[in-house]
Amino acid sequence: MRIPLSALLGLVLTGGFLFIAVFAQFIAPYPIDSTVGGVWDSPSATHWLGTDTIGRDILSRLIYGAQITIFVALASSILSFSLGSFLGFLAAVRGGLVDQVLSRIVDLVMAVPSLIVALVMLSVLPLNLTVLILVIGVLDSTRVFRLSRAVAVDISVMDYIEAARLRGEKQSWIIFREILPNALSPLVAEFGLRFIFAVLFISTLSFLGLGIQPPLTDWGGMVGENKGGLVYGKSAALVPAAAIALLAISVNLVADWILSRTSSLKGGRGG
Amino acid sequence: MADALLSFKNLKIEATAYPPGERPRHVVLVDGVTVSVQKGKVLGLIGESGAGKSTIGLSAMAFGRGGVRLTGGEIVLNGRDIRTADAGALRSLRGRDVTYVAQSAAASFNPAKKLMEQVIETSVSHGVMTKAEAEARAVSLFRQLSLPNPETIGERYPHQVSGGQLQRVMTAMALCPKPDLVIFDEPTTALDVTTQIDVLAAIKRAIHETGVAALYITHDLAVVAQVADDILVLRHGKMVEYSSTDQIINAPREPYTQALVSVRSIDHAEKAPAPPVLSVQNVTARYKGTSFDVLKNVNVDVAPGQTLAIVGESGSGKSTLARAITGLLPPSAGRIQFAGRTLSADLSGRSKDDLRELQMIYQMADVAMNPRQTVGTIIGRPLEFYFGLTGEAKRLRIQELLDQIEMGAGFADRYPAELSGGQKQRVCIARALAAKPKLIICDEVTSALDPLVADGILKLLLDLQAHENVAYLFITHDLATVRAIADKIAVMFKGQVVRYGQKTDVLSPPFDDYTDLLLSSVPEMELGWLEKVIQTRKMESAGN
Numbered sequence: 001m002r003i004p005l006s007a008l009l010g011l012v013l014t015g016g017f018l019f020i021a022v023f024a025q026f027i028a029p030y031p032i033d034s035t036v037g038g039v040w041d042s043p044s045a046t047h048w049l050g051t052d053t054i055g056r057d058i059l060s061r062l063i064y065g066a067q068i069t070i071f072v073a074l075a076s077s078i079l080s081f082s083l084g085s086f087l088g089f090l091a092a093v094r095g096g097l098v099d100q101v102l103s104r105i106v107d108l109v110m111a112v113p114s115l116i117v118a119l120v121m122l123s124v125l126p127l128n129l130t131v132l133i134l135v136i137g138v139l140d141s142t143r144v145f146r147l148s149r150a151v152a153v154d155i156s157v158m159d160y161i162e163a164a165r166l167r168g169e170k171q172s173w174i175i176f177r178e179i180l181p182n183a184l185s186p187l188v189a190e191f192g193l194r195f196i197f198a199v200l201f202i203s204t205l206s207f208l209g210l211g212i213q214p215p216l217t218d219w220g221g222m223v224g225e226n227k228g229g230l231v232y233g234k235s236a237a238l239v240p241a242a243a244i245a246l247l248a249i250s251v252n253l254v255a256d257w258i259l260s261r262t263s264s265l266k267g268g269r270g271g
Numbered sequence: 272m273a274d275a276l277l278s279f280k281n282l283k284i285e286a287t288a289y290p291p292g293e294r295p296r297h298v299v300l301v302d303g304v305t306v307s308v309q310k311g312k313v314l315g316l317i318g319e320s321g322a323g324k325s326t327i328g329l330s331a332m333a334f335g336r337g338g339v340r341l342t343g344g345e346i347v348l349n350g351r352d353i354r355t356a357d358a359g360a361l362r363s364l365r366g367r368d369v370t371y372v373a374q375s376a377a378a379s380f381n382p383a384k385k386l387m388e389q390v391i392e393t394s395v396s397h398g399v400m401t402k403a404e405a406e407a408r409a410v411s412l413f414r415q416l417s418l419p420n421p422e423t424i425g426e427r428y429p430h431q432v433s434g435g436q437l438q439r440v441m442t443a444m445a446l447c448p449k450p451d452l453v454i455f456d457e458p459t460t461a462l463d464v465t466t467q468i469d470v471l472a473a474i475k476r477a478i479h480e481t482g483v484a485a486l487y488i489t490h491d492l493a494v495v496a497q498v499a500d501d502i503l504v505l506r507h508g509k510m511v512e513y514s515s516t517d518q519i520i521n522a523p524r525e526p527y528t529q530a531l532v533s534v535r536s537i538d539h540a541e542k543a544p545a546p547p548v549l550s551v552q553n554v555t556a557r558y559k560g561t562s563f564d565v566l567k568n569v570n571v572d573v574a575p576g577q578t579l580a581i582v583g584e585s586g587s588g589k590s591t592l593a594r595a596i597t598g599l600l601p602p603s604a605g606r607i608q609f610a611g612r613t614l615s616a617d618l619s620g621r622s623k624d625d626l627r628e629l630q631m632i633y634q635m636a637d638v639a640m641n642p643r644q645t646v647g648t649i650i651g652r653p654l655e656f657y658f659g660l661t662g663e664a665k666r667l668r669i670q671e672l673l674d675q676i677e678m679g680a681g682f683a684d685r686y687p688a689e690l691s692g693g694q695k696q697r698v699c700i701a702r703a704l705a706a707k708p709k710l711i712i713c714d715e716v717t718s719a720l721d722p723l724v725a726d727g728i729l730k731l732l733l734d735l736q737a738h739e740n741v742a743y744l745f746i747t748h749d750l751a752t753v754r755a756i757a758d759k760i761a762v763m764f765k766g767q768v769v770r771y772g773q774k775t776d777v778l779s780p781p782f783d784d785y786t787d788l789l790l791s792s793v794p795e796m797e798l799g800w801l802e803k804v805i806q807t808r809k810m811e812s813a814g815n
Contacts, residue, residue: 159639163702165618166597167656168626181643 010253079137084144192255387425
């Protein structure tokens, strides 16, 4: 199996981001929250990426921010996938009323822009990581529901599903043993994309001040803190923005590659 | 041969295959084919799937499907080698000198354009004739092909005519620019058996009246025997036998050709009537949300260890009957007795034993098996599910079942994609057998298979019946299969059983009109059969 260059690049970069996120404590040269320089110092030998609005080391905050951003995005993506794909499969297998009710609820949630729903929910609920993950996960699960329902409907008309039904198999067997293995490839590719949306969503919320709360930080929050510097020609806000873009591109490259493998896979029946 | 219109000399066709997860591989599709067609003659190309029939057919206009390359030999058309011709020369050749009739007319027509527009398109665009001339010729071709209302049928859209009619319209399209050669690629394969011979007769007449030469591609030797002057038998891209039709049918030389000619000659003596294991009583059924019955008061019995064949065209309700029996479509009236019990109408109300003793095998083995499960898992699941077998006991039983379907234990670790069509169907049989059923419903289990492979499956089913005393409800549209396997026959037409009884009774005269039509529609390996049948039958096919 040959891996195309773009996918290789994506894999290396994504792997790098994950490594940084996991070992942030050991990599970061300064603590997350101590003032170690002047306001908006330019990059130098002691502060590779300069300092921020109150003199904290940007590189260190970027590294700790990676940990928070990736952890929250990953946790909410896992939540949205578990919830969304289970309900999606259930709707496809049961059909009828179950399908109708679930699909209409999802339509309802999707009809309102997620950002507005999230802002409203986060202004009412206590602001902590768990709530943030739950809100993003639940909102995102509607998208996963749509996809997994569509994939599972395609699969559930196959004769092997009918054969399993005639054998008397339980619903859970049909969902987890017959449908899931065949739906896995498109779902894995979708996972990459949803993960990116989760990153962007958290960044947006933090930028608006309703996401990650100080003293913790994430990349969106860092852009928010330093945006004032742009007026004075200080580039501090651009660094975390570039990190968000780079992460999005590298995960996308990997997701693209998985998707292209899925559609060329004979008997994969998921493309 | 000097007066040959088209001749292939030592033709070689290659392609690059891209198996998933592996390096691209070089494959030779056709090798060393030397054959020629004279003006006004028909050459039949026959072979199983993958034999290279269609590839050779398309190469007659120097065309290869995606990735296919014509790499060697000569393709001489009208004295010119077209294999190496440039694009401009080929453009003026395709659609004018050589035309093509595809298998699925429904998929080949543009649904948004009227038939006439499409029929005359190439004739006009190649400048062979004016629009008015082309339309006049199209109408006369419609008449020649015995289409109804030849003057006005061109004003219709593709969806407004039947499948058999559409196939003839496509033939008219191919004949319209007065080509030298027409390639017929399985033109009747997708049609119902009763419609097939009408289309076949129309094509044959049109070929003779227009004096065009033709390549006729099919997997059915009995069909090609009716239209071809010469036949080329192909296997794995190589020539097996090339001779006159008479020679091939009556005195085949090669063992492979002999096998093709004698296919479906299984001799099966019918068993004496016995008390039924399955009894379908006054069953009427309709699909949800529709207002007409697809099954009307159906009564049939199946005796233990015997085979009931359900015969009919598509839409006659054969498969719906299977759905009613399995509980997927609960009947609106009537009841189903099985092994002395009355079966619950709905699947969810049936006991595990009811489910176990009533198994099903499907037409498309590809989609009847989960592509992500190994053969061992597929066969092992019923063992685990019904009998609680695990570990070594399960492994031994799987091996036993694989032996029964004449496949080795090594197959247990393979995935369905790694099996041939016949092997897939065998695994499905093993899965059904694993449940130790009293009755297996076989829904068109041989119709997607090549004749020789289908023959093997039928023999296997008969052997298993003898050993396991399992009954079959065998759904098929193919009467040759019925003769080979049935003890009893039920002929279905528009949701009703129109003829029912022991095999010999059903297959002996006097016939009702529909059974006569059905019986007379099965092509036989006999020259001149087509003309004889068209003259003598009592009823026209519904698709006509």
